[in-house]
Amino acid sequence: MIRTELVKMLRRPRTWVTIALLNALPTLVAVLLAVTDLAPAPGEGPAFLSAVLTDGTLFPLAALAIVLPLLMPVAVALYAGEAVAGEAAAGTLRYVLVRPVGRTRLLVAKLVSILAFVLLAVVVVAVVAYGVGVLLLGQGSAATAGSVTGFSGTSLSSAEMVQRTVMAVIYVALSMLGVAALALFLSTASDSALGAALGALAFLVASTLLLTLDAAQALRPYLPTRYWLSFVDLFRDPILWRDIVRGVVLQGVYVAVFLGAAWANFGTKDVTS
């Protein structure tokens, strides 16, 4: 079933349109930077953006930081919200279930396909951004010397950079799992794919808002968006693991809770679509 879900995902035009759109914003940013040469000051704007003018090979990280807070969650929520509700609306859900595909299996396959979609999107964004960065912003002197300067001021070798970029890509993908699981749960509860996606997004908006509120201090460690941008910690020397680990664990908890809720809801649901 996982294989068929992956085939479905890869053969859908919508998958590729979404990924193309995800790439549009970072590319536009790169073009603007290349034309104007106006980088935000260090510490302002999306992470890494101040550094990319001197080194285009850092642009993948800047691109991830650009799409992560808003575009990526929108794409994931839309995709995951469609997972069950979309099949229900199209009428294919009943035919899938009588093949037969067990309901738990279907949910797991859907979650795997969502994860694959997220990974694919993140990797494509990173690869495209690398190409765009090198092309438009040029390779910095640091890159030719075989090392770049990390956040902590020490140098990172190219090999280390590649390794840490891969880790960052994986971390960003994992960060999306909480939204994905929530949207999947809402997708089993509603027959409207759009409703499920918007529900998940509303949750994220609330989380982002609460993060800025001092009175919500006590809630902060449990908010799904709290550790999203912690992937920059991977580029400190040594790596600052604390928030990364917390981020992964938190996403794991969200997945467990919402997947459990989706299972409980969908397992005994009357499929009347």
Place this chain on the structure above:
Amino acid sequence: MIRTSGLTKRFGPVLAVDGLDLDVREGDVYGFLGANGSGKTTTVRMILGLVLATSGEVELLGQPMPRRARRVLPSVGTLVEGPAAYPHLSGRANLRLYDAMGGAAGRRDRRRRVDQALEVVGLQAAADRRVRGYSLGMRQRLGLASALLQRPRLLVLDEPTNGLDPQGIREMRELLLRLNAEGVTIFLSSHLLAEVEQLCTRVGVLDRGRLVVQAALADLQAPTGRTVLVTPDPAAAVGVLDGRVERRDGERLLVRAADPAALNAELVHAGVRVRELAPERRGLEDVVLESTSGLPGESS
């Protein structure tokens, strides 16, 4: 093949299906009749494990449902409330996907199974076009092809001729009869009496969630013990038959006589000319009207 006992489904305050005892036997072409909203589709969905019964049991191919769905459903082909497919894929790609789901069938013979199913429903020519561009009739054929993919022993079809033109309906009927002759049991729900009358060996009639008739079609249509007589001499015939005429309608008389041959001899002997003579049979429509509160199929 399908057996339910006391099958009941309640949606909130609405009792959709009420204590249903269905019995579909191997080799049947079972016509499941009922007006729209009488609970046909809910029943079909409960049989397939899509909707969970409030109470009662379902047995499919001798196994309890939905507990043994994984064992049973690979041998069941279904068409529930219209076909559905992934519109951005071709008909062939859709069949390949459906065939791969559930994992009951191996990958090795997939191409052959898909080709065969396409051929049976006559969809080879359009197989590589996207389903988005299919007509309703083509989608219906594709739905039937996916039901036939894994050579089912039982077909559960909900309104299978919906959206087909007369030619398509005829082909569908011939296909179903051929499959039945090959040993496939067919359970067909419909609100079209004529369709069921032409195809089915047994019928069940559902009225507001309750099964009001379940019998062999031949039994339902058994002669009524009356004979229909058409004669150009109706007055003379009434004189000869003397009190046995139940109804007179122009040249058409309804006579209480079980044996048309004897009646014919008697009339001819008396010099009454006979144009038509036949035992009266009840049509399915009469049976359904008698047993239900309303006319099935008044709308669709």
